Structure formats: C-alpha cells, structure tokens
Amino acid sequence: MGLRAGAHLLPDDAAHWVVLDHLASMVAIVEADGRCLFANTAFEEVLGLSRRAVVGEAIFDWFTDPALLREVFTAVARNEYATSRLQAELKRHPHVYADGLHVQVIVTRYGRGDLVLVELVEVEQQTRQDREERALDQVQANKELIRNLAHEIKNPLGGIRGAAQLLEMELDDKSMTEYTQVIIHEADRLQSLVDRLLAPHRRPHLVGDVNIHEVCERVRSLILAEFPKGLKLWRDYDTSIPEFRGDREQLIQALLNIAHNAAQALAERIAQGDAVITFKTRVARRVTINRQLHRLALVLHIEDNGPGIPESIRDRIFYPLVSGRDGGSGLGLTLAQTFVQQHQGTIECESEPGRTVFKITIPLP
Known part of the structure; x- marks a missing residue:
C-alpha cells in the first residue's frame, strides 16, 4: 500500500482502508503534517493520478488555494474541533482534465491518533443528488395527483357522454344532433387523455x-x-x-x-x-x-x-x-x-x- 516508515497504523490495520474504495465520494487518510497515507479509488480517478503517486505527497499541493484548508486541517489535527467543512478547488492532472474541480471538503479527526480523514464531494454531484431527490419526490406527487384527478374526471365523463347519447335519441330536430356529437366527441377525447394519464400505473412491468x-x-x-x-x-x-x-x-x-x-x-x-x-x-x-x-x-x-x-x-x-x-x-x-x-x-x-x-x-x- 506504500505506507512510509513511521506511519501510525500497521499494514494489517491499513488493510481495512480498502473498504473506502467502495465509496462514491473521494476519501483520503492523512497524517497531521498533511502527508497522505491512503487515497481511495474515487480519489485516484478524479485526480487523474495513481494511488502510488498520491501516497506520501502533501494534500495541500492538490488544491489551487490551500491556505484556508491548511488552517482548518491544522485545527482539526490539533483536536480544536472534531470536523469542519469548506469549499475549495481541486487541481487535476493537466493531461487528463482541462480544468480544476470545485469540491466541498470535509475534514474529520480519524481514530485515536492524530490522523485526519479528508472527504471531498463534487459541488456539482451534490447539486445533482439534490436535483434527483426533488425529481423523485415530484414523480411521487405527480402519481398521486394524476391518479386522483383521473378518477375524479372519469365518472362525470361517463355521465356526460351517456346523457348526450340519450338526448340525441330524443331530439326531434336532427340538425341539433351536431351539438350532441360535439359533446360525445369531446367526452371521448377527455376519456382518452385520462386513459393515457393512468396507463403507466395500470400496465404491468414486462421485464x-x-x-x-x-x-x-x-x-x-x-x-x-x-x-x-x-x-x-x-x-x-x-x-x-x-x-x-x-x-x-x-x-x-x-x-x-x-x-x-x-x-x-x-x-x-x-x-x-x-x-x-x-x-x-x-x-x-x-x-x-x-x-x-x-x-x-x-x-x-x-x-x-x-x-x-x-x-x-x-x-x-x-x-x-x-x-x-x-x-x-x-x-x-x-x-x-x-x-x-x-x-x-x-x-x-x-x-x-x-x-x-x-x-x-x-x-x-
């Protein structure tokens, strides 16, 4: 794993860090002086660098303007507070990416020693997740609205159409049937619209x-x-x-x-x-x-x-x-x-x- 001499955790303990590879967010485990001990797969992919190239390097070198991060990181490492958040711009390999990446940085004290866990979340990713959640809530609300509205419309529609047909049969002046046909045609059009609204909720999912x-x-x-x-x-x-x-x-x-x-x-x-x-x-x-x-x-x-x-x-x-x-x-x-x-x-x-x-x-x- 490339741990250098003097690292605070033994290699057996460090093996547990591989679990962090399953996270979608970027995570690094860092010593109090800012040297990286471990970076997960998401970090490698976003930086455009291999884990071997990242381990042992100072994390402050990864950021465009690291002054605020350095200040926050030092405070967390000294246990002045357990965790802190800030926004920063992450540098990326110039041959892989054309520009930097705006991220939210979460700095948290790790374990009993003076190690620090640094987590990065893309600002755009967070925005996208919020948008997805709103869309999902919107779809659920739409389903309820559509289902209730469609059922409220269906019953009166049937009555309107039936009444128009009965009226048409009773009319002595056949020229008036033009108007009853308009009623019947529009009722059928609205019925078709209601059926389309309900279709996705009725039709079985054929996998x-x-x-x-x-x-x-x-x-x-x-x-x-x-x-x-x-x-x-x-x-x-x-x-x-x-x-x-x-x-x-x-x-x-x-x-x-x-x-x-x-x-x-x-x-x-x-x-x-x-x-x-x-x-x-x-x-x-x-x-x-x-x-x-x-x-x-x-x-x-x-x-x-x-x-x-x-x-x-x-x-x-x-x-x-x-x-x-x-x-x-x-x-x-x-x-x-x-x-x-x-x-x-x-x-x-x-x-x-x-x-x-x-x-x-x-x-x-």
Missing part, C-alpha cells in the same frame, strides 16, 4: 433482456418514417454496452416521446433541411443514482439543434400537462420520466438555443 441500441434503432425508424425529409438522425453508439434487464416497450416509448418532441420543435430547421437529432450511448463508471453507487451505468443522450426549451417552462418540463407547444398534451416527458425511473434511472435536461440534450442514466449489471 426481459434489453439491447439499448435495438431500442434506439426502433425509435429512429419511427421518427424517420414520420419526418422523411429535412431531418437527419445521427448515431453515436458505444457497441460494448451490455444488455440489461428492463421493459423494452417502456424504454421505446420513453425515447420516442423525447425524440418526437425534438422533431416537432425542429419544424423550422426541417423546412430548411438542416435539422439534426443525435442518439449517443456511453458507459459511465462509479455512478451514484438516488444515493446508490453503481459500478456501471448506461448514459444515453438525445440531442437536437432546435430552438431550445422556453426558459419560462424549463424547470417544469417533466410536470404533467406542461407543454411548450400549442396543442401539446404535456404528457410525453412526464411518461418518459416515469418509465426511466421505473428502471431505477434518472432523466435530466440541458437546453439553450441551438442545443437541447436529454440525458438518460440507467444502472447496468
């Missing part, structure tokens, strides 16, 4: 082996059949991605809802002949989803070069009945989010004029 590229190709063929001219649908696949257990039809529907929205938003560019939607798949390692660490995850990007999502609804696009398009039902992205979360995954969106990206992350075995 089987899923090849994500077969899903992408199915969606690609459906989109190009509807938009045969003026739209290019590019592929950027990582063919090494393994199959995983999931509901193929749900994933097709989720991806189709996103891609179809993108194609409709690209109407002007399709008319000009330069509309592009890109499907990109990648494997991510050591991914935390809903506070659970996964060794591997599928990352699927659906990117378009359209006008972007209006800023006024950007934070609410996964809410039911919110749509940026005239005549849109506002259900497509809500259903997509529901289907992805039923696969223990997450869906995120970044949008600006000329570039909108939906990112789906799903754990792999």
Whole structure:
C-alpha cells in the first residue's frame, strides 16, 4: 500500500482502508503534517493520478488555494474541533482534465491518533443528488395527483357522454344532433387523455433482456418514417454496452416521446433541411443514482439543434400537462420520466438555443 516508515497504523490495520474504495465520494487518510497515507479509488480517478503517486505527497499541493484548508486541517489535527467543512478547488492532472474541480471538503479527526480523514464531494454531484431527490419526490406527487384527478374526471365523463347519447335519441330536430356529437366527441377525447394519464400505473412491468441500441434503432425508424425529409438522425453508439434487464416497450416509448418532441420543435430547421437529432450511448463508471453507487451505468443522450426549451417552462418540463407547444398534451416527458425511473434511472435536461440534450442514466449489471 506504500505506507512510509513511521506511519501510525500497521499494514494489517491499513488493510481495512480498502473498504473506502467502495465509496462514491473521494476519501483520503492523512497524517497531521498533511502527508497522505491512503487515497481511495474515487480519489485516484478524479485526480487523474495513481494511488502510488498520491501516497506520501502533501494534500495541500492538490488544491489551487490551500491556505484556508491548511488552517482548518491544522485545527482539526490539533483536536480544536472534531470536523469542519469548506469549499475549495481541486487541481487535476493537466493531461487528463482541462480544468480544476470545485469540491466541498470535509475534514474529520480519524481514530485515536492524530490522523485526519479528508472527504471531498463534487459541488456539482451534490447539486445533482439534490436535483434527483426533488425529481423523485415530484414523480411521487405527480402519481398521486394524476391518479386522483383521473378518477375524479372519469365518472362525470361517463355521465356526460351517456346523457348526450340519450338526448340525441330524443331530439326531434336532427340538425341539433351536431351539438350532441360535439359533446360525445369531446367526452371521448377527455376519456382518452385520462386513459393515457393512468396507463403507466395500470400496465404491468414486462421485464426481459434489453439491447439499448435495438431500442434506439426502433425509435429512429419511427421518427424517420414520420419526418422523411429535412431531418437527419445521427448515431453515436458505444457497441460494448451490455444488455440489461428492463421493459423494452417502456424504454421505446420513453425515447420516442423525447425524440418526437425534438422533431416537432425542429419544424423550422426541417423546412430548411438542416435539422439534426443525435442518439449517443456511453458507459459511465462509479455512478451514484438516488444515493446508490453503481459500478456501471448506461448514459444515453438525445440531442437536437432546435430552438431550445422556453426558459419560462424549463424547470417544469417533466410536470404533467406542461407543454411548450400549442396543442401539446404535456404528457410525453412526464411518461418518459416515469418509465426511466421505473428502471431505477434518472432523466435530466440541458437546453439553450441551438442545443437541447436529454440525458438518460440507467444502472447496468
């Protein structure tokens, strides 16, 4: 493990530190003078350096401006307080990463000696976890809202439709049936909307082996059949991605809802002949989803070069009945989010004029 002479723990004790390799956050065990005794795998990956290169080095050299960290670290090492937090910028290997990383540093006294445990959490990772938790709470609230609202609408709808049919049969003036037909047609339209709202909660989860590229190709063929001219649908696949257990039809529907929205938003560019939607798949390692660490995850990007999502609804696009398009039902992205979360995954969106990206992350075995 590269422990140097005079280390406070024996190698047998140090072997227990390997457990820290299973953490998603970066952890280092450090002596009171700032020399690193151990850094976990997450630390290696983020720094872009091997453990061998990190052990024995001063942790203060890893930070852009270490003055505050040095002061806090010294106070914790002297047992002036048990733990402290601060924000800092972590340097990373220039040949691996182009810039530094903003992190929250948690400095804690470790054990009975004068060792210190230093934990780093990416500020962006913390923000992402908070966003995932809010999205999960939002989905649960949406489910309850949709279920209750749909049931409240269904019963009156049946009564309205039945009354319109009875009225139509009693009318002497057949020209008036035009109005009863309007009532019946609108009742049927609302019934269809209610059925779509309830569909994800009624339909059983049909689990089987899923090849994500077969899903992408199915969606690609459906989109190009509807938009045969003026739209290019590019592929950027990582063919090494393994199959995983999931509901193929749900994933097709989720991806189709996103891609179809993108194609409709690209109407002007399709008319000009330069509309592009890109499907990109990648494997991510050591991914935390809903506070659970996964060794591997599928990352699927659906990117378009359209006008972007209006800023006024950007934070609410996964809410039911919110749509940026005239005549849109506002259900497509809500259903997509529901289907992805039923696969223990997450869906995120970044949008600006000329570039909108939906990112789906799903754990792999």
